[in-house]
Amino acid sequence: MKPNVLCVDDEPVNLILFEANLNKKFNIITAHNAECGLDVLARNKDIRVIFSDMKMPGMNGIDFIANAKNISPQGNFYIMTGFEVTDEIQEAIDNKYISMYFKKPLNYMAISSEIERVLGQINT
Amino acid sequence: MNAQYDPLQHSFCLISGAELWTFGPLSIYLLNQKCPRDQNVIMSTFRFEYRITFAYLIIGALWIIFSDRAIDAFIGDKDLLTNAQTYKGWFYVLITAVLFFLFLKKHLAQLRRTESELEKHRDKLQELVMEKTKDLDQAVKDLYMKNEVINRQNEELRQALKDLQDTQAQLIQSDKMASLGVLTAGVAHEINNPLNYIAGGVAGLRSVMQECNTQNERTDLFLDSINQGIERISSIVSGLNNFSRNTDKYDEACNINEILEHCLVIIDSQLTNSISVARNFSDKPLVIHGNVGQLHQVFINVLLNALQSIENKGTITITTSAENHAAVVKIGDTGSGIEEENMSKITDPFFTTKAPGEGTGLGLSITYNIVKRHKGSISFKSEPNTGTVVTIELPV
Structure with a gap:
């Protein structure tokens, strides 16, 4: 069975492309906003890798991760952003809230190898 | 003996020394009293000399003539006459000496007083000059210090103006950069999202082509071109974003x-x-x-x-x-x-x-x-x- 990976983004095209480019190795679960994402996490306790867009209506990526950490403390979180690294993102990295961030346009090869790396760490 | 004696000649001989000396200073003394001090110095000196000489001559001559005549008239005895004339001569000398003394004393005292006054005056003047010089030195020093203060204030003002201009420039710049930062960040986000569609689409296409075995050199060429375009746009956006980052x-x-x-x-x-x-x-x-x-x-x-x-x-x-x-x-x-x-x-x-x-x-x-x-x-x-x-x- 392929490992579950959650992707939260308010833009449907981004979700479709994320799923399409990574579904060979991983089971991609998508959520179109932060609230949905938290729901998914609550129902699927085995999700260890979570990707979130930064700028979303309502809760932004960092706020979502702050809440998600409560539900899934073992999760590895990543931010995807169309901006350069902001102070907020840098702070989240410094506090180890997120493992790293990916700039858009996304490099799916890099994302894929990062997921494999972190899952390998969890399994050993 | 009688024929040999000429009273006029005799008295003249006696008088020519002593008597003239007596009346000279006397006349000088008298003349001097009449000569106002505040008159022109050269003029009074000039008059003084002439008056002395003139008065001395007149009074001396009158004394010689009339005193001898008077003695001659009252004294008949020749020895007594000779003695009287001698005493007259001595009297003349004594009076002259006293007058001379008084005259010189007065004049010298005046001269000394004037001199000492002059000295005092000069000392005072020197003191005054020194005092004034000191005052002037102090004034110059004060002026110099004031000038220094003004210069320093000028320099401070210049620096303040420069700081103000610097601050103004920085304000304008930071204001400009803040607006630009907001603008480019927004633009970057709006460009990067559709760019992500393209990049994701290209990555998806490539894997589909691999699966279907339709990937070849030509499809790679096109896909690589698209990727290069994506990279170029992405680096411009990233550069702009970095430039205007606040x-x-x-x-x-x-x-x-x-x-x-x-x-x-x-x-x-x-x-x-x-x-x-x-x-x-x-x-x-x-x-x-x-x-x-x-x-x-x-x-x-x-x-x-x-x-x-x-x-x-x-x-x-x-x-x-x-x-x-x-x-x-x-x-x-x-x-x-x-x-x-x-x-x-x-x-x-x-x-x-x-x-x-x-x-x-x-x-x-x-x-x-x-x-x-x-x-x-x-x-x-x-x-x-x-x-x-x-x-x-x-x-x-």
Whole structure:
């Protein structure tokens, strides 16, 4: 069975492309906003890798991760952003809230190898 | 004996010495009393001499004639006459001596008094002059000190004005950069999202083609072209974003060569074919701690000045190197150069040689301040009509 990976983004095209480019190795679960994402996490306790867009209506990526950490403390979180690294993102990295961030346009090869790396760490 | 004696002659002989001496000073004394002191000195001296002589002669002669006659008239005895004449002579001498003494005493006393008064006066005058000189010295000293205070205040005012202008320039700049930052961040986000669609689409297409075995050299060529386009757009957006980034942090890792590349991308549209850019970048990456956005502004300002100074054809040479724990960036151009008299003013806020509306005169002032905030240095070497080399040193 392929490992579950959650992707939260308010833009449907981004979700479709994320799923399409990574579904060979991983089971991609998508959520179109932060609230949905938290729901998914609550129902699927085995999700260890979570990707979130930064700028979303309502809760932004960092706020979502702050809440998600409560539900899934073992999760590895990543931010995807169309901006350069902001102070907020840098702070989240410094506090180890997120493992790293990916700039858009996304490099799916890099994302894929990062997921494999972190899952390998969890399994050993 | 009688025939031999001539009383007139005799008395004249006796009198010619003593009697004349008596009446001379007397007449001088009397004449002197009548001579007012406040008259013209030369005039009174002149009169005095003549009067003395005249009076002396008259009184002396009268005395000789009448005293002898009077004695002759009263005394018949010749021996007694001779004695009387002798006593008369002695009397004459005594009176003359007393008068002489009084006269000299009075005059000398007056002279001495005058002299001592003069001396006192002179001392007083000297004292007064010294006092005045001292006062004058003090006044000059006070004036000098006041002048110094004024000069210092002037200098302070000049500095305050410069600080004010600096602050104004910084305010304008930070205001501009803040607006630009918001704008470019928004634009970057809006561009990066659709760019993500394209990049994701290309990645998806490639894997589909691999699965269906339809991937070949031609499809790779097209997909690679699209990817190159994505990268180009992405780097422009990233450069713009870095340039207008608004943070107050000075501990960001700044890769100097990378920042220069970003800047060249941003100013690329202004680089015409006649201007070539030569890159002599260091082999190893030059990384310093600083503010990424502000360093972009530094190099963009200097690069824009370089390319604007080139009228037709020219070259911009960028050299980077690591020297003594500092990153050294040299940006040279073959442009119009800076006039000698402007060299000291080029970093002043609002100083510009460009026409109104073409330049604010803030570029180098902002650049200078940013470099200073990075504890670095900036220097200019220029020759009119030959070009300028700007050297920026930033400590690692």
